[in-house]
Amino acid sequence: MTAIPDVESLLARMTAGLSQLLADGSNEDALLVGIHTGGAWLAERLHERLGLRTPLGTLDISFYRDDFSRKGMHPEVRPSRLPLSIEGRPVILVDDVLYTGRTVRAALNELFDYGRPASVRLAVLIERDGRELPVAADVAGHTLTLGRAERIKLRGPDPLRIERSHVDP
Amino acid sequence: MSQQIDANGQLRHFLTTEGLPPDLLNRLLDTADSFTGVIDKSVKKVPLLRGRTVVNLFFEPSTRTRTTFELAAKRLSADVLNVDMGTTSVKGESLADMLHNLEAMQADLFVVRHADSGAANYIADRVDDSVAILNAGDGRHAHPTQAMLDALTIRRHKGRFEPLTVAIVGDILHSRVARSQIHALNGLATGEVRVIAPRTLLPEDIESLGVKVYYDPDEGLKDADVVIMLRLQRERMQGALLPSEGEYFKRYGLTRERLARAHPEAIVMHPGPINRGVEIESSVADGRQSVILEQVTNGIAIRMAVMSTVLGAYHDAGREAE
Numbered sequence: 001m002t003a004i005p006d007v008e009s010l011l012a013r014m015t016a017g018l019s020q021l022l023a024d025g026s027n028e029d030a031l032l033v034g035i036h037t038g039g040a041w042l043a044e045r046l047h048e049r050l051g052l053r054t055p056l057g058t059l060d061i062s063f064y065r066d067d068f069s070r071k072g073m074h075p076e077v078r079p080s081r082l083p084l085s086i087e088g089r090p091v092i093l094v095d096d097v098l099y100t101g102r103t104v105r106a107a108l109n110e111l112f113d114y115g116r117p118a119s120v121r122l123a124v125l126i127e128r129d130g131r132e133l134p135v136a137a138d139v140a141g142h143t144l145t146l147g148r149a150e151r152i153k154l155r156g157p158d159p160l161r162i163e164r165s166h167v168d169p
Numbered sequence: 170m171s172q173q174i175d176a177n178g179q180l181r182h183f184l185t186t187e188g189l190p191p192d193l194l195n196r197l198l199d200t201a202d203s204f205t206g207v208i209d210k211s212v213k214k215v216p217l218l219r220g221r222t223v224v225n226l227f228f229e230p231s232t233r234t235r236t237t238f239e240l241a242a243k244r245l246s247a248d249v250l251n252v253d254m255g256t257t258s259v260k261g262e263s264l265a266d267m268l269h270n271l272e273a274m275q276a277d278l279f280v281v282r283h284a285d286s287g288a289a290n291y292i293a294d295r296v297d298d299s300v301a302i303l304n305a306g307d308g309r310h311a312h313p314t315q316a317m318l319d320a321l322t323i324r325r326h327k328g329r330f331e332p333l334t335v336a337i338v339g340d341i342l343h344s345r346v347a348r349s350q351i352h353a354l355n356g357l358a359t360g361e362v363r364v365i366a367p368r369t370l371l372p373e374d375i376e377s378l379g380v381k382v383y384y385d386p387d388e389g390l391k392d393a394d395v396v397i398m399l400r401l402q403r404e405r406m407q408g409a410l411l412p413s414e415g416e417y418f419k420r421y422g423l424t425r426e427r428l429a430r431a432h433p434e435a436i437v438m439h440p441g442p443i444n445r446g447v448e449i450e451s452s453v454a455d456g457r458q459s460v461i462l463e464q465v466t467n468g469i470a471i472r473m474a475v476m477s478t479v480l481g482a483y484h485d486a487g488r489e490a491e
Contacts, residue, residue: 060203064216072179072481079206087211113212147468 004152007160010125010141011042015049017139019093022050026118030090033057035107036078038096038154041123045160046094055083060091064106080110087115096154098124101135126152126162147168172293182293182302183475185311186353192469193364194320194356201321201467207244217477221277226292227305228254228283233441234305237465238280241472252337262269265295272297278332278480279303286310286345301479307379310344314475315440316349318468320357322460325467326436330359335375336389336431337380338365338421342372342410346440347399355379365389367421369410386421390430397438398423401448414447423449428458436460 004010021027031054034043040058047056060080062074076096093107104122111117123139128146146152146164173182173189180193206213223242225235235251239478242249252271262270271279278301283288286308293302298311306312320330327333335354341364354362355378364375365383376382383389392397401417411417428437437449445451454461 062203063207063217068217068481073200073478077203079203081206082209109216111211113214115211 014141032092035095036060036067039094041157043094056166057082061106062110090119091117091138092121096125098127099130099134101131104135182287186313186316186349188433197474199469204470204473216246221247223247223249223278224276225251225280228461237468241469277481280305282306311349312345313349315346316353318471321467329356333394334361335395336363336393340370341366342370351378393431398449
């Protein structure tokens with residue numbers, strides 16, 4: 001099993017990647033938006049590290065999932081909060097793991113119900129194999145290939161740690 | 170298992186608040202809370218029920234209630250069909266035939282309002298497994314979404330139910346709202362539920378539902394945290410149950426003086442439509458403590474929660490098994 005660097009060093013890499021993104025003048029008033037729950041924890045850390053002046057947003061994509069008709073209502077849906085209008089504003093989505101791409105699809109759908117952002121970028125802690133949709137990360141803390149039965153998840157919020165597990169195929 | 174809860178503990182119909190487990194009641198309130206963000210978006214919709222069909226089946230006309238169910242369904246992106254049985258001629262078609270016709274149109278949810286107690290249960294027994302029934306008020310029996318929106322309004326203002334004293338004032342005898350409120354509030358472990366009414370407007374067995382009975386409002390309102398006024402239905406006046414509207418207002422109407430008996434931060438609720446000057450003074454209905462319009466807003470969130478719960482969980486669990 002390949003070792004994954006600790007969350008702190010991955011956060012440092014994400015911070016570096018995002019700083020580069022933000023250095024582009026057109027992104028300076030970008031809104032950082034964390035996807036519940038792991039992405040929201042990370043967005044909070046990144047927001048602090050980057051010293052952003054714009055407030056932090058969160059999205060709960062439960063109402064936009066494509067498996068609602070199979071799994072039903074998620075028991076703990078938190079309200080999405082976008083503190084600024086996203087109309088014409090660059091948005092940076094933050095999530096813990098990029099896997100099938102379905103969460104990002106749902107997040108994009110929800111985001112566009114709030115308005116028309118100037119651009120949307122994606123920053124993730126871990127980018128793994130297994131994409132089912134044409135989605136790619138702009139910033140990734142770490143990239144790795146896992147077995148089909150392997151799952152990876154961010155646990156937290158204090159401390160943040162990465163959990164690997166196996167599921168029955 | 171009960172008619173409205175399946176073997177997995179999932180809500181399959183929503184017919185009454187009676188006997189609902191506390192965690193289910195709380196989950197409905199939590200789900201309703203999670204929908205509050207929806208109205209902040211420029212597109213005030215979520216795609217949860219996209220492609221589903223909700224039929225409003227109103228055998229008893231009620232524009233207000235129907236409108237909130239319609240709006241809730243539309244905010245969930247469902248298609249909505251309004252069948253107003255009050256004005257549409259039924260052409261001698263039996264209820265069963267009409268239900269099967271609607272099923273054949275692939276309707277997923279019937280919202281039923283009927284003047285007869287037990288109508289929603291009757292229909293739930295007779296529809297196909299793939300259809301969920303939501304009771305929007307049946308006779309004197311139940312009006313569960315009204316009770317839940319009241320509970321949501323109380324929770325948003327007061328937090329926990331355990332320390333609260335809730336007083337329900339008015340025509341308890343004919344009120345499906347009161348019955349559903351009592352079951353919901355007791356299910357949510359409310360500290361004390363009081364009913365305040367003249368003897369002629371109280372059912373005999375009311376104490377068995379877990380309430381304290383008061384005939385004198387000045388006594389019953391003392392230190393209440395929540396005051397719920399019920400609408401006095403004018404047609405009840407004919408049955409010699411009450412002397413006159415004026416007399417009722419004098420004895421039971423919520424005036425500022427009377428409200429002062431309750432806790433200073435008490436909230437005042439009313440399911441609407443209000444009879445100003447009959448059960449409540451205008452200055453109280455529009456006053457600082459009134460949360461009557463919030464109830465309307467919360468009604469949409471609660472109906473969204475119930476619809477998405479019965480259509481999300483039960484419905485498709487059933488379909489997958491096919």
